[in-house]
Amino acid sequence: MPARVGRARLDWRRARRRQVRYLTHVRTHRLLAASTLAAVALLASACASRRSARLAEQPISPERDWDSELRRDHPLVGKIWDQRGQRFVDEATLAASVSAAEFVILGEVHDNPDHHAVQARLVGAIGATRRPALAFEMLEEDDQPAVDAALERHPSDPDALARAVDWEHSGWYAFSMYRPIFVAGLAAKMPIVAANLPRKVAKDVAFQGEAALPEEVRAALQRAGPLAPETIATWRAEMKSSHCDAPMPEEILDRLALAQRARDAQMALRMIGGAASGAVLVTGNGHARVDRAVPAVLGREAQGRTVLAVGVLEVQEGLLEPSRYAADLKAATLPYDLVVFTPATEREDPCLALRGHDFSKPKAPPRR
Numbered sequence: 164m165p166a167r168v169g170r171a172r173l174d175w176r177r178a179r180r181r182q183v184r185y186l187t188h189v190r191t192h193r194l195l196a197a198s199t200l201a202a203v204a205l206l207a208s209a210c211a212s213r214r215s216a217r218l219a220e221q222p223i224s225p226e227r228d229w230d231s232e233l234r235r236d237h238p239l240v241g242k243i244w245d246q247r248g249q250r251f252v253d254e255a256t257l258a259a260s261v262s263a264a265e266f267v268i269l270g271e272v273h274d275n276p277d278h279h280a281v282q283a284r285l286v287g288a289i290g291a292t293r294r295p296a297l298a299f300e301m302l303e304e305d306d307q308p309a310v311d312a313a314l315e316r317h318p319s320d321p322d323a324l325a326r327a328v329d330w331e332h333s334g335w336y337a338f339s340m341y342r343p344i345f346v347a348g349l350a351a352k353m354p355i356v357a358a359n360l361p362r363k364v365a366k367d368v369a370f371q372g373e374a375a376l377p378e379e380v381r382a383a384l385q386r387a388g389p390l391a392p393e394t395i396a397t398w399r400a401e402m403k404s405s406h407c408d409a410p411m412p413e414e415i416l417d418r419l420a421l422a423q424r425a426r427d428a429q430m431a432l433r434m435i436g437g438a439a440s441g442a443v444l445v446t447g448n449g450h451a452r453v454d455r456a457v458p459a460v461l462g463r464e465a466q467g468r469t470v471l472a473v474g475v476l477e478v479q480e481g482l483l484e485p486s487r488y489a490a491d492l493k494a495a496t497l498p499y500d501l502v503v504f505t506p507a508t509e510r511e512d513p514c515l516a517l518r519g520h521d522f523s524k525p526k527a528p529p530r531r
Contacts, residue, residue, distance in 0.1 A: 218276070219283035219343040223254040223503060230276040233507035237478040244485040244502040257473070257501055258288035264471035265295070265441035266434055266461050270451030270499065271475050276340045277505040278475040282445055283343035285473065289443055290351025296437025297348035300430060300446035301335045302328060302357035310355050321345035324355065344445055358433040358444060360426050369422040376425055383428040383464060394455070397493055398423075407514035426450065431460035441468070448474050452498040474499030477507035 221227040225241030234240070245252045261267045269285055271278040286297060302310060306328045313320075313327035324345065325331070325338045335341075348355065360368075360380070367375035376384070390398070398420035403411060406419070427450055434442035434457070450456045451472045458472045474497070482488055485504075489497050 218280035231506040239504040270448035296442040298356035298358035306357040
C-alpha cells in the first residue's frame, strides 16, 4: 500500500473518531438539557399544585391569600353575594346552600386559579355531607372509559386520571389548577363524570346545525321549545362578541349558539345520570347561568329536584355593587343564585389574532 494512501486512511479514521466524539458530546448535552427542562417543568408543576392546594385550604373571605394580582384591593374581593336574598353572606352560609342542593353548578373563569380554589373548597364542603357525582366540562363523554379505568387502578390519584385522559394536550389550562378539585372529590369518593359533548360532535353541530345533534340532546332542546326572538338576538350578540366581533352571517352565529346550547343540554343530562344523590358540575360561568344554561335544562329535565348555581366572577374596575355585573353578562339581573367575587388574572387580549378577520367571506382557494 502506498504511504500516501495509508496516511490518508489514518487521517480519515482520526477525523471520524473526532466527529463521533463531538456528536456524542452534543447528544449528551442535549439529553442533559432535555432532562433539566423536564425536571424544571416537573418541579414547577409540583410547586403550582402545592400552592393551589394551600389556597384551597383557606376560607373564602376578603382576608385570604389570592393568586391573581389584579384589583386585590377592590371592595368586593372575597365577598359572597346571595342573589336570591339580595344580601352578602359568609362562607358557612354558602357551604350550607351547596350542601343542601341536589344539583350544584360551580362556575369559573377558566384561567383564574383562585376560582378553582373556591370550587375545591365547595366540593370539599359538599363531600363532607353526601356523595354526589363530580362532573367536569373539561372531560368529554368519550373520556369516561379512560377515567373509569384510571380510577379503578388508582382510586385516589388525580394525576393518574390526568395522564389517562392526556390532560396536558387537551387544550385546557394546567391540571395543577384543577387538581385540588379532583383531590376533594376523590377524598369524598365522588364518582367522576366526563360531562361535556365530544369536541368533534360540537364542531359538527357548529358546521351542520341540528342534523349533527345527538338524539338525547336534540330531544332535550326540543322540549325547551322555540327560542323567543329576544333570546335569539342575545345569543347572536354573545356569539359575535365571543368571536371578537368579527363579521359573521346570522346563520353561522345561530349554529355556534346551537353548539353552546347542545353543550348545556349534554352536561345537564350527564349530571342527571351521574348518581342517584345528584351531581356537582365544574364549568365556565357561561354554562352556569340560571336563565338559559345548564341550570335551566336541569329545571326542565329534573323537575322537583333542587338546583343551585354559583358564579365565580372577577371584579372589575369601577363596578362596586353586585348588581352592576349583570349588564356585562347581558342579563337584566345577575344570572346566578350565589356569586363569589375574586381578583382578576392578568391575560393577553385573546382577540389579537382574530381582530379584523371576516368570517362572512369565503376562504380563498389554495395556491397551486
